[in-house]
Amino acid sequence: MIRFLSSLVLIAGSLFFVPDQALAINEAETLALLVDTIDNTDDPAVQAALMKGMLSAMAGRRNVAAPNAWSKVATKLGKSEGKEVKDFASQLSQIFGDKAAVEQALATVQDSSASLAERRRALHSLLSQQNDQVSALLEPLLAEPAMRLDAIRGFSAIENGQASKLLLAGYKNWSEEHQKAVVETLATRKVYAEALLDAIKKKQITKQQIPVHVARSLSFLLGDSFAKVFGEVRQLSQDRTKLIAKYKKLLTPSALEKADPAKGRVLYNKTCANCHTLYGTGGKIGPELTGSNRANLDYILLNSVDPSYDVPAGYRMVIIQTVDGRVLDGVIAEENAQRVILKTVQQPTVVILKSDIENRKVSTKSMMPDAQLDQMKPQEVINLIKYLQTTEQVELPQ
Numbered sequence: 001m002i003r004f005l006s007s008l009v010l011i012a013g014s015l016f017f018v019p020d021q022a023l024a025i026n027e028a029e030t031l032a033l034l035v036d037t038i039d040n041t042d043d044p045a046v047q048a049a050l051m052k053g054m055l056s057a058m059a060g061r062r063n064v065a066a067p068n069a070w071s072k073v074a075t076k077l078g079k080s081e082g083k084e085v086k087d088f089a090s091q092l093s094q095i096f097g098d099k100a101a102v103e104q105a106l107a108t109v110q111d112s113s114a115s116l117a118e119r120r121r122a123l124h125s126l127l128s129q130q131n132d133q134v135s136a137l138l139e140p141l142l143a144e145p146a147m148r149l150d151a152i153r154g155f156s157a158i159e160n161g162q163a164s165k166l167l168l169a170g171y172k173n174w175s176e177e178h179q180k181a182v183v184e185t186l187a188t189r190k191v192y193a194e195a196l197l198d199a200i201k202k203k204q205i206t207k208q209q210i211p212v213h214v215a216r217s218l219s220f221l222l223g224d225s226f227a228k229v230f231g232e233v234r235q236l237s238q239d240r241t242k243l244i245a246k247y248k249k250l251l252t253p254s255a256l257e258k259a260d261p262a263k264g265r266v267l268y269n270k271t272c273a274n275c276h277t278l279y280g281t282g283g284k285i286g287p288e289l290t291g292s293n294r295a296n297l298d299y300i301l302l303n304s305v306d307p308s309y310d311v312p313a314g315y316r317m318v319i320i321q322t323v324d325g326r327v328l329d330g331v332i333a334e335e336n337a338q339r340v341i342l343k344t345v346q347q348p349t350v351v352i353l354k355s356d357i358e359n360r361k362v363s364t365k366s367m368m369p370d371a372q373l374d375q376m377k378p379q380e381v382i383n384l385i386k387y388l389q390t391t392e393q394v395e396l397p398q
Contacts, residue, residue, distance in 0.1 A: 156189070
């Protein structure tokens with residue numbers, strides 16, 4: 001029995017990852033089997049595991065036909081004492097187009113007495129379903145610091161005519177993390193990007209507050225009008241050899257010996273950790289750094305000064321524009337016949353249905369910005385390189 005349930009969990013998790021093949025498992029039959037199994041067990045752990053696999057497989061899907069037994073099973077699961085079971089059942093019901101589940105999720109988002117985790121899950125589920133009603137809830141959520149980041153990013157998922165005005169109005173009073181999210185969100189849709197460009201013209205937002213990956217998206221959306229204000233987005237380090245020589249002159253053995261790797265770790269967390277994993281923590285957009293050739297100064301400098309010099313196919317930037325005007329850039333995490341899963345700087349994974357894609361472009365560019373070291377003070381560069389050359393994790397400064 002245990003082996004049978006384990007097999008079903010694997011099936012649930014891989015249900016829709018099979019490409020178009022004659023032997024592909026029939027979706028409706030498999031869903032019916034999984035729902036029947038959930039109904040015939042009273043073990044919350046098994047129920048949760050099966051539903052988690054189903055949700056993973058159907059991430060990004062909308063209005064999937066519900067198995068005949070789902071309504072009855074969902075009612076049963078809604079009475080479970082396990083919060084995870086009830087939450088997963090609600091998310092599945094939304095994917096199956098259940099209006100009552102959608103209304104409950106909308107109520108949860110607005111319920112200040114609900115836990116933060118419950119509200120965030122409900123919001124993300126509604127955004128994934130592109131629910132029109134949730135768009136109106138984003139404005140009041142901006143006033144709640146704990147929900148603000150989710151609300152800011154929510155405007156990217158669903159276009160809102162007031163988004164640019166609301167985000168730019170709050171920008172100067174928000175934290176650096178929230179300001180970064182505003183800039184990234186405003187670079188996802190043309191109408192938003194035009195408002196961001198106007199804010200740059202008025203110096204409400206400086207050019208220095210526009211990361212290179214955001215500038216690339218803005219250049220894609222706005223073309224020459226963006227270049228006239230921002231300048232050309234640097235495409236390649238034309239003076240690669242000269243820059244490497246400049247930094248090697250700075251990064252002498254004596255300078256590195258006196259450097260502070262703890263301060264370097266602070267800089268790394270700010271500039272690199274969103275995309276790279278080092279010592280078990282960090283993002284997974286770029287290559288794992290722990291086992292890389294970090295002791296070699298030439299290797300570090302080449303990849304820092306001109307990261308697009310030799311980009312492996314798996315790390316090339318992909319720009320996707322959806323039929324509703326959203327623009328996303330990242331690297332491909334997974335892809336099948338129905339969807340693309342993109343790893344982005346903003347989010348670990350973004351699921352995009354292929355039916356929602358209007359335009360897709362593969363760049364030879366790395367997601368890593370060119371010339372990041374140019375933005376740092378000399379001692380900051382030395383501290384960062386010192387940290388990158390460590391062989392074990394160092395403590396953050398007190």
